[in-house]
Amino acid sequence: MAIDYSLFGGADSLTEGKRSPRRTFLPNGDTNANLYPGPPQDPSDFLWLMTEEPHRTRRMAIMKAHPEVTRLMGHEPLTRYVVLLVVTLQLGVAISLRHTPTLSPLFLVCAYVIGGTANHNLFLAIHEITHNLAFRRVVPNKLLAIFANLPIGIPYSAAFKGYHIEHHKFLGQDGIDTDLPTRFELLCLNNVLGKVFFATFQILFYALRPGFVRSQRLTRWHLLNLVVQLIFDYALVSAFGARPLIYLLASSFFAGSLHPCAGHFIAEHYLWDGMAQETFSYYGWLNVLAYNVGYHNEHHDFPSVPWTRLPALRALAPEFYDTIPSHPSWPMVIVNFIRDKEVGIFARAKRLSKESEREAKQVDAMLKVVGKEGEGEDSDKSE
Incomplete structure (x- = not known):
């Protein structure tokens, strides 16, 4: 009987209760998940690791085992047309709701179902473009990101690029990776x-946290992003009133x-079932709406592989990816995150x-010197 690794890392339905006993990675190919409940993590602190982040090591191993993986790298022109389609859809819906009361069921349902899905798609379009995967050159990618930013209502594409590249280069490093929660x-x-509040207002945490943790040096791209967005918002309100802009902002919130x-915000890098696995993938159908961001181990291993080829990357190296615990459901990740105390x-x-490591080593060296001096003084006194 083959192990269904999709079961590990979170239940996929409410009928499974609170994942007790919890499902964890099974050693030695054992198929009985109930025999291996992982130890709960200490809830008073984060899990501090001294090991290197796993993606560089796996990337090198895959490139050695499958050198043809380089053929999957490169830009994906389809991204441009998907962005154009979704931006057009959002603006069309926003303008069509200009006479609809903002608190009416129709307005709210459209903002959640259509707007929330569309703007989430644009969040992830900007994520894809940040890796320069829509055009060959950097400048067109940055301009497309600013265009994709328009229905979001608030300028963020330029700032996101810097923070996200650091997230890849310094995964898990305190004070640098702004994807990490603060103390x-x-x-x-x-x-x-608290978890209900966090899950409800995730967008605010991801928007505000970077400014408190690690400020960026402003560039002309930050300024262009800001100016273009303000002009767009002003023109939209001037032409059609405030409701279309309210719709776009509500869409971004939802x-x-x-x-x-x-x-996926929680699924990607939160630890589950007592495991120290830092990145989880999700291979379900919601990837169709989200630029395959669920293939997150694959993405971190090879950020230069565009969204359309991430399934091919997984298929190319099944011995690396099909044995890693993954999430079977994004919605249930939110539910389990809230209700599971572990x-x-x-x-x-x-x-x-x-x-920080250098400072810690310097402090350790000083303490050792002080300790040796103290031992010397003690020996002198004993004499």
């Missing part, structure tokens, strides 16, 4: 109500809130930054 978030949100697609804000792996 303040851990202290304030380490309970069921896209990063309790929305089925938003489960996963929460604390369930993230962190590493000291290189600067």
